Amino acid sequence: MLNIINNSNDPYFNLALEEYLIKQAALDDDKLILWQNAPAIVIGKHQNALAEINYHYVQENNIQVVRRLTGGGAVYHDPGNLNFTFLLNRDNFATTDFSVLAEPIIYCLSTLGVRAEFNGRNDICVDYKKFSGNAQYLYKNTLLHHGTILFDSDLTVLGQALKPKKKYISRAVRSVQSLVTNLKPYLPGGLNLPTFKQLLAESIIAYHNRPYQEYQLTAKDIQAVNRLVADKYSTWAWNFGSAPAFAYQKELTFAGGSLTLHFNISHGLITECKFYGDFFEQQTVQELEAILTGRHYEEAGLQSLLEKVDASQYIRGLTSEQLMSCLF
């Protein structure tokens, strides 16, 4: 088993590294990565990012949003959270049972006097509270299993950042809210995260009981990961755009009346735009709908588009700023 040393705290890099290792790297051995992120929300493969986050809070607090390859719901990462990733060849490790994969983490905690349990969803809990969310991706003959461990995270920020203010309608995977806790209060006093990380690595290696060595990423590895960051993990298209088709609706009252805006969004594009309501059309409202249709459902782009459009030319009394304010 290779312990891939990854000291980056860049969420884009760290998620791209997982893809690089599962799809591109020519390293045959099973792999372990223990890693940490700067503040970020990491959403599941088939989620709609906008439906999972408090968009304005996330923006104001510089929390990055990044999509991962695995399933399940949104989680919050910060430097108080430790992540583990296993990349396992399914010829040696046929099971994809989450509880089996959680065993080395539970074992490590037992050596520290903490009784942790698997809860049958995909969480590891202590005292009936979740501290670890787990998720998987099967790619050809490799299983990627990863999980979070809340060690000493800011749970207030976590609660705020994962509290969406808007409702969207779609088949996208929704997150399940759980009662969460940090591990630190349960651990022996003075045990810090770097020490815990070391102990966890030792437990995992002991559990898998196979020849083990550390692996430092080469310049070539890093270059390839950075390419994935540029092409995919840092892009709006991947993080926000690649959500399953969804619908968005918003009501607005303004000087000239009231309206309901309806968008259908597919592959990140506004495929349908409708305005209904009680207002006076200056020019036909279909023209305004046509301007928005086919655009990316993305704030900066729509902002600069609407700066060039005078909404009141279509709907009397509606400013472009008011229209912009109800798009997200």
Next chain:
Amino acid sequence: MSEKGYLEFVYDKFVFRVREDYLYHKDECWAKEEDNGLITVGVTDYLQATGGMVMVTEINEAGSEVEEGGEIGTLEAKKPTKKAKTVVGLTSPVSGVIKDVNDNMEEDPVQINRDPYGEGWICKIEPTNWAEEKQKLMNAKTYFPLMEEKIKKVIKKFLDEGKDIEFY
């Protein structure tokens, strides 16, 4: 009694089928050559049974290029008795251009579980190197024992770990 047109491996209440007239890729997908030259692509019974109940799929758009062995999309599935969800990468058995995607999947993704060789097809591909790639695919008779071996291995693992055997 096995259904006509299929090879079957039966273990307890679980039946794993292989459709006899399709071609198979080692990464658990199948190819069927249509009269119009397009290749219909889908996933094997093994993949859906070990993956779980399909909750959502995401297939590359029509018009996009695919390579033999490359990923054409993903599905997210749920184990029968668990809430845990797993993403499964779907491999293309051929190189070419996606011409059509099974739209019904958006409304009813479970049809991959119900009928992986029929209604649960994934997409249709216009192949660019079919004559050559066809040679590398397995027929049902060659694929069947490989599938059988893999299932037995998974079952052994369940038994070794003292877990209930779970397939969809």
